Amino acid sequence: MPRGPAPARRVTIIDVARHAGVSTTAVSKVLNNAYGASSQMQAKVRAAIDELGYRPSASARGLRGQTYTIGVMLPDIRNPFFADILDGINAQLDGTDYQVLIAASCNNEPGEAHVTDAMIDRNMDGVILIAPLTSRQRLERIAGTMPTVVVGRHGHSAVYDTVADDDFVGAGLIVAHLAELGHRRIAHIEHHETNPVRLIEMPNAVRADGYRHAMRAHSLGEHIDLASTTYTQQGGYLGAKQLLARPQRPTAIFAGADIVAMGVLDALTEASLSAPADISVAGYDNTTFAAFGPISLTTVDQAGNQIGTNAARLLLDRISDNNRPTTQVKLSPTLVVRRTTAPL
Amino acid sequence: MPRGPAPARRVTIIDVARHAGVSTTAVSKVLNNAYGASSQMQAKVRAAIDELGYRPSASARGLRGQTYTIGVMLPDIRNPFFADILDGINAQLDGTDYQVLIAASCNNEPGEAHVTDAMIDRNMDGVILIAPLTSRQRLERIAGTMPTVVVGRHGHSAVYDTVADDDFVGAGLIVAHLAELGHRRIAHIEHHETNPVRLIEMPNAVRADGYRHAMRAHSLGEHIDLASTTYTQQGGYLGAKQLLARPQRPTAIFAGADIVAMGVLDALTEASLSAPADISVAGYDNTTFAAFGPISLTTVDQAGNQIGTNAARLLLDRISDNNRPTTQVKLSPTLVVRRTTAPL
């Protein structure tokens, strides 16, 4: 069964112009709210647009100027925290002419390079890069090509704006909470990192730093105990197994991310232990699943929604004025106490 | 601090041609592996491309032909089942020149229209629409504009390919499993639906149908009991509260989706009940979180990965030959028994 016979040529600006009895310039002016179009002409043109169902071609527009497209690079589509950020972005961009397109699952540097190149090739008007691994140098090159906002990475740049949560403070909140409950042997599962720049800029490294600092501040320096794996469920599982095998088993585990805490709970179940009866467990991110009743994980809320809103706002600002100085937004995390942590 | 002074004009095909001492036509031919380029010239051109770091502009390409972009429309980025589909799509497209871009969170018909229009405007080479609510008529109009694959919706079309799981069979698997465990009062939480076309085509409706049919096949017709809410965690929560308030409380609840089952477990926790001790609970989709140890939900596996792989393959086929007859792929679900269901 072959497809319909009519390939149906697209309606172009020329068709609209002819139908309204004006020039293409006029139509373009109306489309862009540009100067030099009487209200009478605007009406005529808009009527023609509606009648013909005309929609401008983004490709053609891109060749001359804007594409009205904003790219969002996501490292991991499974982490529900990123969904919160997206909601914030969408909320801010709703009602504008911009369309958000997401590129997901670029979980390593070459993958990220591929995605950002693709966004540049497609003449996107701006990009929001979420927790990128890409080197600083490359990030700045990208930002030199198109308006860029980097989310969830610390450090200051003269060419791109940043939005991040204060992970140092956040880690401190968890340690303080656990210490207050009487815990002393508080262990941390971190995402392994050796790259020197990332050790300063990446959230995971800052959280680990915040953990160490807070432990010392509570005079618990001697109990600092880290398992170094990855920010995945698997990483949490493996990290917990390491920690449970220690001669001095910790009484509380601070997982660097909720998804890591899931892996910890998994390992506890397997070892016939439970939280908080045997071991207190805390996460980070306050994802939807942390709030889920049967889990009810103590965690840190990053206000993903606000992160997204801020990122989108900064991007729009930069699109409209590429020469303004860069901005760094740092948001304050809050502690969310639930049922996986208890007094010792 | 103003941004760098060099806007750095993009390298174009003209620059490459000049640098290699050939025509732009020649460069284009090499780029597209078109006929009429000696291997000697290919080498020259490729060298120039590498030296200059040239990348073709997708906008300009789109104006003449392909954009090498494939759009994926996702109704809900929080449902991890869709992530499995995406993985399948990416796996199939990896290594090709196509870039996948996702538009998410269009959870109603106007939202979907907005997204599909945006994809058409951007001259995408093809789209994969996942569980769309859009009317059949509009779907066919979209498919008339660009290659389209519809995922997770039953029914046959002459203009677009489809990939779906056999939800009717899947619902039967759950009912059979529960009946075998001795349950008779097996209730179902469905996604409310009144639109007549969708009652036939949407997975939720087919699952509800499969449930009814299987109940009768097991001579349990008199115990058919439905709560009609939505496929969300909230929907599961509300549905479960309804069912728990029935004079004849069910002994097993079949939730139409894992995310719904989460809500059910939530409601059980709140009512100081637990699964499977007090009530057996089953979901549908086998999402990552169903496999999560502390939850360990009995469910139906849809092989999201294979769904994605098939959808991407069909799309590539249609892009290369838009006149071949349409294909309907129907995959068979499998039962995954875990720890939320037990003998009565």
Next chain:
DNA sequence: AACATCTTGGAAAACGTTACCCGCATCTCG
């Protein structure tokens, strides 16, 4: 040797927009 065919490369015309500039009316102000 004459003719047909194939190979290799290039010139030039699209594709659909927007930006720049120009021309004509119509005001405004001394």
Next chain:
DNA sequence: CGAGATGCGGGTAACGTTTTCCAAGATGTT
């Protein structure tokens, strides 16, 4: 009333590709 603004509309040249063509030389066929 003349000169300068101002308002309004259009002509046309880009933007960076791909896609016809077409020409010229090489090769093969009678």
